[in-house]
Amino acid sequence: GPNLGTDVLYSGTVSAAVEGIINGIPSLAVSLATHQEPDFSWAVRFVLDLLPEFTRQVVPTGTLLNINVPPGVPRGVRVTKLGNIRYVNVVDIRTDPRGRAYFWMAGEPLELGGDDPDTDVRAVKDGFISITPVQIDLTDYLFMEKLKKWSLPWSREELVGKRHPGASAGVN
Template structure:
C-alpha cells in the first residue's frame, strides 16, 4: 500500500511526524506537506505564482517534500508528480486542533483529504482536539493508523472521504477507571452553530484589531449524533463526507414545482 501523507500545520509539525511513524509500519509513505503552517486556508490553491517543492532530509535521509503552497496544492502535486506510483490512500494530519462541525469548511487538513477524493483516491483527515491539555499525538497516531486499517478492511467505496477527530484529555476524570477515549462513534457533521466569537482589542499604539475563531467547539450546538457532541463526550468521531454541495432535495423540489426558467428577450441598448 502506498500512502500520500499531507497536513496543514507544515512538514515539521509533531502531528505529521507521529502519524508518519505509525503509517510506515504497514505502508510505503510519501510525505508532501506545506513548508510553513497553512491552518484555515480551506481549499485554496496556488496559480498566480510558481509552485515550488524542496526535498526535506532528516538525519541525512530523504523524508519528503516541503511545498511552498497550500494543503490542496500538496495533494495535487503529490498525486500528479511526486508520489509515484499513484498512491492508494491520502492521509492528512494529525491536525493541531479539532476539525468538526462547520469548521470543516475552513480546514486545510480536510481540504487536503477532499482534494485526494477529487482524484478518486480514498482519503482520511485526522485531527486532535486540544482543549486545555497538551496534545498526545503518538497515542492519536497509533489509534488513527488502526482505524484507517479497520475502515479499509471493510472495503469502502474507492474515492470515499473520512474525517476522524480525537477527543481532548482535559475533560477526562482522572479518578475514573473508564478507558480514554471512551470509544469510537460514526457521526454526522454538525451544522448548527449557536454563537460566533469576535474579540476586539487595542494594540499599544491605540489601533483596533480583532481575533476570530475562538470557539471552534463550544460555539456549536451539541446535536445528538453529531461529531461535535460525540467529541465533547469523549469519543473518537468518524464522519464520512462528500464534496458535492448540491442540495438534492431543493433541486428535486424546483424541478417538480417550478415553471421552466427562461432567458427574457434581450433588447440592444443604444
C-alpha cells in the first residue's frame, strides 16, 4: 500500500530504507499507492530508469527517497513534500496465537492532504509518481532553541537530594 504523508512515520517500508541510511547505504523506499491487487510493472520500470541517476547523484547523508507509484499508468513524476493524512480510527481488540490481547488500529482516511499541489498525497491522487526526500532527523531545531529558554522542572540543581520515586526509604 501507499506510504504517503505522515504515514511514513509508521511505515515498515520507509523504516527499512532508514536502516539502510543509518548504515551508510543510499536508500529508496518504493510503494504502490493501492490496496487492490498489486501490479508492480510501472514501479519496477520507474525504479530501473531512476537507478542510473540515483547512483550518479549525491543524496545527503541521513536522507532517503520515498517513492509512491499511483495505480494504473502514471501521468509523470513530481518531486514532493510530505502531505498530511488523518484517519477516522477504529480500534479492534484481537487475540494473538498465544492468547494475548492486542490492539489493531485501522480506519478510513478523513483528510487526504488538502489541495497543496506540492504534497506526495496530492501528486499520487492526481496520478503522478511522487518522490519525496525524507530526513531521519525529526528534530525541530528552531523550537529547540526556544525550549532551552523554558523554566523546566527538575533542573540539575533541583534534582540534588531528591530520591528516586521507586527507591525504598532512606536510599537516595
